[in-house]
Amino acid sequence: MTPGTDCGSLYAATRDRSPRRSRRGVTRLRPCSAAGVSAILDSEVREELPISTRPFTYVIDYAGNHMGNAEWDAAIEAAPPGLLHVGHDIPVLSVSGPTLAWDVSKFDPASPEQVRERMAQVREFVERMRGLGAVKVIPYIVNCILWGDHETRKGFWHFYDHWNEYAGLGLGTQPPQDPVEWQQEQRRAQQHAGGYWYTPCPNNPHFQRFLDDLGRMIARCGYHGLFMDVNTCWCFCSACQADFRRFMADRYSPEELRRRFGVKEIAEVSLRDEAPAEYAAEVDLFRAESVQRNLRSVRNAGQEVRPDFLMVANIGPMGNFDGFLHRTGSGKSVLGWARACDYIMFEEWLFPGEAAPGVISDQIMQYKLAFDLGGKAVVLDYKGGTPATSELAWAESAAFGGGGAFVNPGTAFPEARAKYDRFWTAHPDLYEGYETHAEVGVPFLYDRILLRNVAHLRQAYRLTDALARTHLLFEFLPSLADEERLARLPVVILPAVDFLRPEEDLALRKYVERGGVVVALGSMKPAEEGTTAQDGLLALQAKAERDVSGALVGRKGAGRLVLLPDPDAYLPESPFALWQLTEDEMQPEGETERRAAAAAAAGVPVPGERLVGLLRGLLGGGACCQGPGAESVRLNAFLKAEALVLHLVNYAVPLLRPQDEAVPSPAGPLRVRLPLPPGLAIAQARAYSPDEEERRVEVAVADGAAEFEWSSLKVYGAVRFTLTRG
Ligand SMILES: [Zn+2]
Numbered sequence: 001m002t003p004g005t006d007c008g009s010l011y012a013a014t015r016d017r018s019p020r021r022s023r024r025g026v027t028r029l030r031p032c033s034a035a036g037v038s039a040i041l042d043s044e045v046r047e048e049l050p051i052s053t054r055p056f057t058y059v060i061d062y063a064g065n066h067m068g069n070a071e072w073d074a075a076i077e078a079a080p081p082g083l084l085h086v087g088h089d090i091p092v093l094s095v096s097g098p099t100l101a102w103d104v105s106k107f108d109p110a111s112p113e114q115v116r117e118r119m120a121q122v123r124e125f126v127e128r129m130r131g132l133g134a135v136k137v138i139p140y141i142v143n144c145i146l147w148g149d150h151e152t153r154k155g156f157w158h159f160y161d162h163w164n165e166y167a168g169l170g171l172g173t174q175p176p177q178d179p180v181e182w183q184q185e186q187r188r189a190q191q192h193a194g195g196y197w198y199t200p201c202p203n204n205p206h207f208q209r210f211l212d213d214l215g216r217m218i219a220r221c222g223y224h225g226l227f228m229d230v231n232t233c234w235c236f237c238s239a240c241q242a243d244f245r246r247f248m249a250d251r252y253s254p255e256e257l258r259r260r261f262g263v264k265e266i267a268e269v270s271l272r273d274e275a276p277a278e279y280a281a282e283v284d285l286f287r288a289e290s291v292q293r294n295l296r297s298v299r300n301a302g303q304e305v306r307p308d309f310l311m312v313a314n315i316g317p318m319g320n321f322d323g324f325l326h327r328t329g330s331g332k333s334v335l336g337w338a339r340a341c342d343y344i345m346f347e348e349w350l351f352p353g354e355a356a357p358g359v360i361s362d363q364i365m366q367y368k369l370a371f372d373l374g375g376k377a378v379v380l381d382y383k384g385g386t387p388a389t390s391e392l393a394w395a396e397s398a399a400f401g402g403g404g405a406f407v408n409p410g411t412a413f414p415e416a417r418a419k420y421d422r423f424w425t426a427h428p429d430l431y432e433g434y435e436t437h438a439e440v441g442v443p444f445l446y447d448r449i450l451l452r453n454v455a456h457l458r459q460a461y462r463l464t465d466a467l468a469r470t471h472l473l474f475e476f477l478p479s480l481a482d483e484e485r486l487a488r489l490p491v492v493i494l495p496a497v498d499f500l501r502p503e504e505d506l507a508l509r510k511y512v513e514r515g516g517v518v519v520a521l522g523s524m525k526p527a528e529e530g531t532t533a534q535d536g537l538l539a540l541q542a543k544a545e546r547d548v549s550g551a552l553v554g555r556k557g558a559g560r561l562v563l564l565p566d567p568d569a570y571l572p573e574s575p576f577a578l579w580q581l582t583e584d585e586m587q588p589e590g591e592t593e594r595r596a597a598a599a600a601a602a603g604v605p606v607p608g609e610r611l612v613g614l615l616r617g618l619l620g621g622g623a624c625c626q627g628p629g630a631e632s633v634r635l636n637a638f639l640k641a642e643a644l645v646l647h648l649v650n651y652a653v654p655l656l657r658p659q660d661e662a663v664p665s666p667a668g669p670l671r672v673r674l675p676l677p678p679g680l681a682i683a684q685a686r687a688y689s690p691d692e693e694e695r696r697v698e699v700a701v702a703d704g705a706a707e708f709e710w711s712s713l714k715v716y717g718a719v720r721f722t723l724t725r726g
Helices: 070-078 112-131 156-161 205-220 238-251 254-261 277-305 321-330 364-372 387-400 414-426 446-450 454-469 483-487 502-513 537-542 591-602 609-619
Strands: 058-061 083-086 136-138 140-142 146-149 190-192 195-198 225-229 310-316 343-350 353-356 359-361 377-383 405-409 440-443 474-477 491-495 517-521 552-556 559-564 624-626 633-640 643-650 670-675 680-689 692-696 700-702 705-710 716-725
Touching: 070 414, 112 136, 136 225, 136 310, 140 205, 146 156, 205 277, 225 277, 238 277, 254 277, 277 310, 277 321, 277 446, 310 321, 321 446, 321 454, 343 364, 353 387, 353 591, 359 591, 364 377, 364 387, 364 454, 364 474, 364 633, 377 387, 387 405, 387 414, 387 633, 387 643, 387 716, 440 454, 446 454, 454 474, 454 491, 454 609, 483 502, 491 609, 502 517, 502 537, 502 552, 502 559, 517 609, 537 552, 537 559, 559 609, 633 670, 643 670, 680 705, 705 716
Parallel strands: 058 083, 058 405, 083 136, 140 225, 225 310, 310 343, 343 377, 377 405, 440 474, 440 491, 491 517, 517 559
Antiparallel strands: 146 195, 190 195, 353 359, 552 559, 624 670, 633 643, 643 716, 670 705, 680 692, 680 716, 700 705
């Protein structure tokens, strides 16, 4: 029951090994070509605003001895999680079918009668976990791995050969195609434990049917959902090729196919590794859609048995730039998955905390991105867990997740878990039914990322650092064409968006006319040459003039377009940030802390000071937090009709520093300024923290902002402002 080192991915060999993109352009920092950009993701954007729910506790544990284990029961009972995620406690394993042992090296097929017995045991186990206080329980399956040997008919092939003997268990009849034909092309089986790991294709209809049937079986065992691991599609099989032709025919008319891709008829369309950027982006989008379809299909199957059946899907890490970037071409899309699963799991390396003075590890981007794009993040951290960093991790999930969760590796640190669970249970009105309240919109555009606009993604990382560090409240935007969503924000920054499509151009122009400010980092062109609208933002760009500060500014109505053609002058790359490290650089023992300490010794700069200064000028100040320790505090705010909640998290908790006592350094007294939504006034304000008594807060309102003081912030606090019409 000790925390695993390899939790999210149950089988070492199933860890996401999606091939790195071999195509050109991956590492360049230049914007991509604007010519002939397609309307990728047009239909991908959710119009309605994401709404928050209450945070919850989440425990993951893949030990193989949960059943009938008093020690395990006691660990659950000590701090029952809102969601309990187990590994092997299912009747039929997705990787090897019905077996008596979860360990494939001890493969021993289970008879149909033994599967029935096992189903009864699993039902009892889930009931028992519920009885001990776990609110929901889910097991592990994986959509990209089978184990066995197709020649000696071991593992999954043993099941395949005897499939019809399991009739009546809900697994249907034997599929007509041998599972060796379900493999992703051109993946090779890898030797493992007397057999091989195979990589089946999520687009294979027989494999999909098996996973759907397994989803129903899991629901019938009483589980509340399941966890899907790996989720990688990098396949050129005939099922994928046929699906890709359907995908392209749905998206483009024959004339568009001809004009954009030089394709004379749909039969010529095929998945290929080497392709021009626009075509490659379609391939990547199709990969993401394939995984979405797979996830949705399994969730739908489970929901036939229980309507609230939920899906958690592993997307891998986002804590390092390189890891996130190289996975986007293999089917991983926060935007795409947000609607196909209930929770997106980010499988990260580091706990939150302070790895060296001024070097902060956080998962703000993962939580906020998933929420603002319409989903919820659950974030699993492996390295650096202590009671104090666990408290910080729960605090971070509550402040930034909008209803997501930290994933506690194993059942360690029950006191931290119980403490936060009690706090959330006592104060649901801090969390339920809110939308993000922000001052600065940060577009996170998957179409640009798929078109290899690495600069856009890199600037999003830099911006997240700079804005979070300086306490400006921000929100990620999945689209630039959603006028209503833009209209809620005083400032929108365009991080190397490179080109504007006509609908973006017009929506941004309307936004400016209504008084909004667009700050463009880097230059912008029309998506297609010669299509600049007379009344779009790009036309305004052409008329921009230098103002007294030397900035290029275009004015229209009450708003402005501020052009910063040299982004590095305003938002340079920091000499060191944890997100810059690759997985290989981060994981060797002692390496992260060594690099963090070296960076701290050299002095950690405040990223993007010049940009932040410009933003503060445009915002008339903006949110801020000052006082001893404020540089380690991060803010996030949520709004609903009757209330505004500001969350404060203090990251000054030693991380990977065994020489330092693992306790937080309180920040304060903090002087905090929070801009109010226009037309609203504060009736009262109260402060809440798991470490302090609830209390009334004295608030001074000036220039449309509330100011208050927090005398000593240990790890987490929230202020709830009750609003009235002002
Ligand atoms: Zn395939």
